[in-house]
C-alpha cells in the first residue's frame with residue numbers, strides 16, 4: 180500500500196495562483212467577521228474598510244494596521260469576540276506583558292479547522308495511524324499540550340496525554356506503551372536523555388521513531404543532538420496561541436525549514452525598524468493573519484518572532500512556503516522551558532512586596548539541560564531584617580506569587596541593600612546566559 184503523505188493533497192499541492200485565490204476568498208470572509216468585533220470595527224473603519232468589498236487583492240491587507248499583544252490585552256475580555264457567546268466552545272489564554280492575559284475563543288468549527296491543520300502537520304512528519312503519541316507538553320490554558328491532541332487522535336494515533344514533567348512516569352509510559360512519537364520542548368528532550376540511565380532505562384526499552392519539538396528556540400545543532408542521542412528524527416514545530424497554537428508551521432520529512440500552512444495563515448515579514456514588508460529571503464519579523472477562525476479573528480498580528488521566508492519550493496511537493504527556524508525576538512519576551520515570560524510581569528510581582536527595594540535582577544541560565552530562572556532582589560533599607568524566619572517567609576511569598584503569575588518556579592535570592600550594582604541610565608534588568616538562538 181502506498182502511504183498517502185498528505186492530509187489534503189489537493190490543498191497542500193495547490194499551485195501558487197490557486198492558493199492565492201483561496202487566500203483572498205478566506206481573507207474577505209475574515210474581514211467580514213472582524214468587522215463584527217468592536218475592536219476591528221473601529222480599526223477598519225478608520226482606514227476606510229467598511230466591508231470585505233474594500234479588499235480587492237491580497238496586497239490590500241497593507242491598508243490595515245498591525246495588531247499587537249497589547250491590542251489583545253486592551254480588547255480583553257470580549258473586544259475581539261466575533262460570534263455569540265454560546266457559539267464559543269473553548270478558550271485559551273497566554274501571558275500578556277503584564278497582569279492581563281490575552282484570550283482566544285474558538286467555535287466548534289474553528290477547532291475542527293485547527294485539528295485539520297494538526298493532522299496535516301503530523302502527517303508531514305510521517306506520523307500515521309498506529310503510532311503511539313506521548314504528549315509531554317503542558318495541558319491547560321496554554322495551547323502546547325491540547326493543541327496537537329485532537330489532531331493526533333483524528334489521525335488514528337494512540338494518544339498518551341502525559342503532559343509535562345514527572346520524568347520517571349514519562350519513561351514508564353514510553354516503555355509500557357512503546358511510544359513512537361514524543362511531543363516536547365527540545366530542552367525537555369535533552370533532560371529526558373540525561374535522566375534515562377539513572378532511572379534504569381536504556382534506548383532498547385523503547386520504540387522511539389520521532390520527536391516533535393517546539394515552543395522554544397533551539398539551534399540546528401540541538402536538533403541533531405536530540406536525533407543522535409535517541410536515534411530518532413526530530414522535527415521543528417512552530418505556533419503561538421494567538422494563531423491557534425501548534426501547527427502554524429511544521430517541518431516535513433525533508434527537514435529544511437517549516438511549511439507555514441498558507442491556506443490558513445496569510446504570511447508577511449516586515450523590517451523590525453521601519454515595519455515595512457521585506458522580500459522573501461530577507462530576515463524580518465513574522466506577521467500573520469489567521470484565515471480559518473471566526474471566534475476571534477486576528478489580522479496582521481506582530482508575532483515579534485524573527486525568521487526568513489524561504490522563496491524556493493520544497494522538494495516534498497507541498498506548495499506552502501517554508502520559514503527558517505526562529506532567529507530571535509524583537510521584544511524582551513523570555514521563553515523559559517517553553518513558557519513565555521515578560522520581565523514586566525516579574526517586576527509587577529516584585530514591586531508589590533513592600534519589603535523589597537526597587538533594584539532587582541532577572542537571570543536566566545541553564546541548570547543541566549533545563550532553564551533556570553533566578554531573581555536577585557534587595558530587601559529594602561528600613562525593612563531590612565536578618566530574622567531568618569521573616570526572610571524565609573518573604574522569599575516563599577515571592578516564589579509563590581511568581582508561580583501564580585508566570586507558572587514558573589523561580590529561585591529567589593534576597594540580599595542586603597547595596598548588593599546589586601546601582602543602575603545608571605537604561606537599567607539592565609535581565610541577564611540571559613543561555614545563548615539559545
Ligand code: ADP
Pocket residue numbers: 273321322323392393394395396397415416417418419420421424425482484504505514517518519
Ligand atoms: P506555544 O505553546 O506553541 O509555544 P505560545 O503562545 O505559548 O505557544 O508561545 C508562542 C511563542 O513561542 C512564539 O511566538 C515563539 O516566540 C515561541 N516558539 C514557539 N514555537 C517555537 C519554535 N519551534 N522555535 C522557536 N520559538 C518558538
Ligand code: K
Pocket residue numbers: 394395514517518519
Ligand atoms: K512558547
Ligand code: ZN
Pocket residue numbers: 431432433438493494495496497
Ligand atoms: Zn516540504
